[in-house]
Amino acid sequence: FQAPGFAEAPAARVEPAPQADGATDAPLGAARAQLHQNWIVAQTADGIVIVDQHAAHERLVYERLKAQRDANGIASQALLIPEIVELSEADAHRILAIADELAALGLVIEPFGGGAVAVREVPALLQRLNAAALIRDILDDLADQGASDRLRARVDAVLSSMACHGSVRSGRRMTADEMNALLREMERVPKSGQCNHGRPTWIELKLADIERLFGR
Amino acid sequence: FQAPGFAEAPAARVEPAPQADGATDAPLGAARAQLHQNWIVAQTADGIVIVDQHAAHERLVYERLKAQRDANGIASQALLIPEIVELSEADAHRILAIADELAALGLVIEPFGGGAVAVREVPALLQRLNAAALIRDILDDLADQGASDRLRARVDAVLSSMACHGSVRSGRRMTADEMNALLREMERVPKSGQCNHGRPTWIELKLADIERLFGR
Incomplete structure (x- = not known):
C-alpha cells in the first residue's frame, strides 16, 4: 500500500489541468x-x-485500512512526541477500555493521569492526523453504537472515523x-x-x- | 462596437484558468x-x-449586428479578393434579387456571369467569414420563409445566419x-x-x- 497522497497539505494553487x-x-x-x-x-x-x-x-482510505487490517494488520507509526488529549475522566476510562482494539488498528494510546490519554502511535496511512479530534469522534461512535454492538461493527466504525480524519x-x-x-x-x-x-x-x-x- | 474577439482562429491549447x-x-x-x-x-x-x-x-453577434443596423447601418469591409460563389442560375437570380437588402446588412454581392456571384464586401464584425456557406444558408432562409414574409423577418433571418457564421x-x-x-x-x-x-x-x-x- 502506498501512502494516500491526498492527505492534508498546505493549500496550493491548482495546476493547469493537463490537456491530453x-x-x-x-x-x-x-x-x-x-x-x-x-x-x-x-x-x-x-x-x-x-x-x-x-x-x-x-x-x-477506508478500503485501504480494511484491506491492511485483513492482510497483516494496520501498520502504525510512532509519534516523535506523544500527543496528549484531555478528556473527562469517564471518557478517558471508556476509550482506554478499548485500547487493545485500537492498538490492533494502529492507534496506540496510554493513560496519562486524570482525564488525559497519551497517543503514542497512529496508523501509518493517516498522515497529519489530528489525534484529539479522532479520539473524540471514536468516543461519539462508541456512544452511538452502544455496548451491545458486535466488535466488528465497532471496529468498522473506528476505521470509518480514521478514514474521515485521514482523507483530503x-x-x-x-x-x-x-x-x-x-x-x-x-x-x-x-x-x-x-x-x-x-x-x-x-x-x-x-x-x-x-x-x-x-x-x- | 468592438470586433467580436471570439471568431474562428487556429486551435490553441486552453490556457490555465485564472485562479482569482x-x-x-x-x-x-x-x-x-x-x-x-x-x-x-x-x-x-x-x-x-x-x-x-x-x-x-x-x-x-446577432445582438451586435441588430444594434449596429439600428444605429448607423452595418459596417462592411471590402475583401481584398472578391470571393466567387458558384450557384445554380435560379439561386443566383434569387440571391441577386435581394442584393440591396444584403448590402444594407454589409454583404455586397454582384453578378459574376452564369450562376456565379461575387462577394465584394462582408460585415466588418464577421471575421474569417465563409461567404459561400453564408450565401447558401441565406438561400435556405429565403426558401423557408417564402415570398410572403415581411421584410423585417427576412432581414432578421439573414442577420441570424450571419451571426451563426460569424460566431465561435x-x-x-x-x-x-x-x-x-x-x-x-x-x-x-x-x-x-x-x-x-x-x-x-x-x-x-x-x-x-x-x-x-x-x-x-
Whole structure:
C-alpha cells in the first residue's frame, strides 16, 4: 500500500489541468477543474463526471485500512512526541477500555493521569492526523453504537472515523496530478463509487443529458 | 462596437484558468474549464454555470449586428479578393434579387456571369467569414420563409445566419481570457440568455442542486 497522497497539505494553487484528451478514455475521465475546492470536474469520452473529493478519498482510505487490517494488520507509526488529549475522566476510562482494539488498528494510546490519554502511535496511512479530534469522534461512535454492538461493527466504525480524519478535506486545493491520481484509484477500487455513508462519490452527466438541460 | 474577439482562429491549447476566486462574484462566474471544446464551466459564488459557447456567442453577434443596423447601418469591409460563389442560375437570380437588402446588412454581392456571384464586401464584425456557406444558408432562409414574409423577418433571418457564421464554433478551444470575456459580455447583453432559436445559452447548477445529485 502506498501512502494516500491526498492527505492534508498546505493549500496550493491548482495546476493547469493537463490537456491530453486521450486520458478522457478512462471511465472517470481526465480532471479538468476543481470547483469550490471540493468538486472535481472531469471530461469523459461522452460526458462529464463530477467527483466529491472528500467523500471519494474517505472511501478509498477506508478500503485501504480494511484491506491492511485483513492482510497483516494496520501498520502504525510512532509519534516523535506523544500527543496528549484531555478528556473527562469517564471518557478517558471508556476509550482506554478499548485500547487493545485500537492498538490492533494502529492507534496506540496510554493513560496519562486524570482525564488525559497519551497517543503514542497512529496508523501509518493517516498522515497529519489530528489525534484529539479522532479520539473524540471514536468516543461519539462508541456512544452511538452502544455496548451491545458486535466488535466488528465497532471496529468498522473506528476505521470509518480514521478514514474521515485521514482523507483530503473539502476546501483543500488539489493539483491536476492529484485529481487524476484520485480518479485512477477510484477506477481500481470497486467500492469507491459510494462513500462510507452509502451516498455516491461521483455522478456522470452524459453530453446527451447536458444537451437536454439546454433544451436540445 | 468592438470586433467580436471570439471568431474562428487556429486551435490553441486552453490556457490555465485564472485562479482569482474573486471573479466568482460575477453572475456568470469565473471560467474554470472548457469541456468537449464546447461547454464552458464557470464557478459562481454558490454554484457552477455551464455555457454553450457557440449558442452564446452566436446570440451576442446577432445582438451586435441588430444594434449596429439600428444605429448607423452595418459596417462592411471590402475583401481584398472578391470571393466567387458558384450557384445554380435560379439561386443566383434569387440571391441577386435581394442584393440591396444584403448590402444594407454589409454583404455586397454582384453578378459574376452564369450562376456565379461575387462577394465584394462582408460585415466588418464577421471575421474569417465563409461567404459561400453564408450565401447558401441565406438561400435556405429565403426558401423557408417564402415570398410572403415581411421584410423585417427576412432581414432578421439573414442577420441570424450571419451571426451563426460569424460566431465561435463548437470544437474550437478557447483561452481562459476568451472564455471570461464571453461571460462578461453575456452579463452586459440582457438577451444573451437565449440563443437565436430560443434555447438557453447557459444553465446554472447551484451547490444545493449538486449536493442533491449526490444524495445529500
